[in-house]
Amino acid sequence: MPDLPPYDVADLDLAPAGAARVEWADRSMPVLAAIRERFARERPLAGHVIAACLHVTTETANLMRTLVAGGAEVTLTASNPLSTQDATAAALVAEYGISTYAVRGESNDVYYKHIDAALDTRPTITMDDGCDLVNRLHAQRPEQVLNVVAGTEETTTGVIRLRAMEAAGALRFPIVAVNDTPTKHLFDNRYGTGQSTLDGIIRATNILIAGKTVVVAGYGYCGRGVASRAKGLGADVVVTEVDPIRALEATMEGYRVMPMAKAVEQGDVFITVTGNTSILREEHFERMRDGAIVANSGHFDVEIDTRALEKLSTGRREVRPNAEQFQLRDGRRIVLLAEGRLVNLGAAEGHPAAVMDMSFADQCLAVEWLAQNAAELEPRVYEVPIELDAQVARLKLASMGREIDTLTPEQTHYLSSFDQGT
Ligand code: NAD
Numbered sequence: 001m002p003d004l005p006p007y008d009v010a011d012l013d014l015a016p017a018g019a020a021r022v023e024w025a026d027r028s029m030p031v032l033a034a035i036r037e038r039f040a041r042e043r044p045l046a047g048h049v050i051a052a053c054l055h056v057t058t059e060t061a062n063l064m065r066t067l068v069a070g071g072a073e074v075t076l077t078a079s080n081p082l083s084t085q086d087a088t089a090a091a092l093v094a095e096y097g098i099s100t101y102a103v104r105g106e107s108n109d110v111y112y113k114h115i116d117a118a119l120d121t122r123p124t125i126t127m128d129d130g131c132d133l134v135n136r137l138h139a140q141r142p143e144q145v146l147n148v149v150a151g152t153e154e155t156t157t158g159v160i161r162l163r164a165m166e167a168a169g170a171l172r173f174p175i176v177a178v179n180d181t182p183t184k185h186l187f188d189n190r191y192g193t194g195q196s197t198l199d200g201i202i203r204a205t206n207i208l209i210a211g212k213t214v215v216v217a218g219y220g221y222c223g224r225g226v227a228s229r230a231k232g233l234g235a236d237v238v239v240t241e242v243d244p245i246r247a248l249e250a251t252m253e254g255y256r257v258m259p260m261a262k263a264v265e266q267g268d269v270f271i272t273v274t275g276n277t278s279i280l281r282e283e284h285f286e287r288m289r290d291g292a293i294v295a296n297s298g299h300f301d302v303e304i305d306t307r308a309l310e311k312l313s314t315g316r317r318e319v320r321p322n323a324e325q326f327q328l329r330d331g332r333r334i335v336l337l338a339e340g341r342l343v344n345l346g347a348a349e350g351h352p353a354a355v356m357d358m359s360f361a362d363q364c365l366a367v368e369w370l371a372q373n374a375a376e377l378e379p380r381v382y383e384v385p386i387e388l389d390a391q392v393a394r395l396k397l398a399s400m401g402r403e404i405d406t407l408t409p410e411q412t413h414y415l416s417s418f419d420q421g422t
């Protein structure tokens with residue numbers, strides 16, 4: 001084997017199988033591939049050291065290849081202990097020469113050791129999914145923060161944490177909220193989470209969704225996708241919400257909206273996607289039906305109170321891979337999927353490559369923009385510049401063979417005037 005970069009992965013022998021899957025995913029990522037080709041010519045990231053904390057999947061591997069093509073020195077660490085694809089991690093190291101720290105099922109302790117290894121490279125740019133890397137950098141290495149010119153954040157929960165850091169005056173370098181740009185959350189959060197969450201639940205249980213009552217907690221971008229895919233498979237969908245506008249939207253979309261306290265008595269499958277904590281807790285487990293299945297697709301494993309579930313149980317056992325049955329004192333059983341971690345990444349493969357194509361194209365263009373503009377930015381949370389978003393949408397449409405209209409001069413004039421009326 002040629003010289004390998006520093007790494008900690010489960011098994012390097014998995015590398016050839018991992019590379020085959022990375023290349024398969026690449027076929028569905030034409031926008032990222034076009035950016036990779038341009039990056040290889042222009043090397044816009046030359047001189048930068050990137051520490052990336054992302055789910056280690058085939059799609060992420062193609063993002064890492066693109067950043068390397070752009071001239072960056074890159075280290076990847078997992079953004080969740082359960083989302084790593086071990087074969088992909090092995091391929092990143094042995095086939096693509098990219099320093100990677102990720103082992104599926106690693107303990108929280110190892111998870112943070114891996115983040116520390118990425119931070120040891122003294123990054124100039126951070127790329128985070130959930131803000132664990134940026135948080136650890138600020139909390140434990142204040143002197144090293146000066147080295148970082150900027151960063152990006154992939155997900156809703158990470159952006160919420162960053163905005164809280166900004167509000168508290170704690171954020172020390174600019175970060176682009178990739179999640180908040182339309183070509184990310186309108187597609188990844190909705191269609192990606194929608195499909196892959198149902199995929200994870202089906203792979204873990206092999207249940208028939210048709211005819212089941214599926215309770216979706218949270219009708220945000222992810223919740224809309226999950227509810228629509230469950231409905232498409234024939235489920236009777238119940239939505240729980242705290243936001244009256246979103247609850248109204250769910251109602252008009254045809255879902256039954258009610259508080260969780262009522263939904264618990266009706267649901268066969270519960271899916272949390274709120275980004276909030278303690279959505280399913282003791283008072284809910286106490287009243288669920290026998291055999292209820294509970295799964296989470298929100299970023300952290302705090303949405304389902306697994307400690308409360310343990311407390312109510314006399315025992316637990318794995319009934320299938322990624323499905324654990326809790327035996328309650330009163331004889332009922334509750335089945336928890338993927339340990340309450342993101343079920344789409346823990347029990348399936350995360351979002352399909354075709355949707356990550358846009359999210360990761362956004363990441364690349366945001367990083368390129370930061371490499372050019374970071375010096376003029378303040379330590380704040382920034383939006384992706386809208387022209388970059390439009391560029392990604394145009395490239396994606398072209399790759400799908402879709403054409404759109406352009407405004408005529410008359411229409412452009414009309415839209416900027418106020419004199420023509422009835
Ligand atoms: P969002 O802010 O658009 O939606 C969250 C919704 O949950 C909001 O409508 C909010 O009102 C609602 N909510 C909050 N507390 C609630 C409660 N107690 N009960 C019911 N509803 C409640 O966020 P989003 O973009 O949909 O993301 C949701 C979560 O999913 C975040 O943690 C995000 O990071 C994560 N995420 C996961 C994946 C994945 O691959 N699984 C992908 C993208 C985002």
Ligand code: ADE
Nearest residue numbers: 055057059060349350351
């Ligand atoms: N988040 C959701 N799906 C993902 C994927 N396939 N790769 C990386 N991050 C993801």
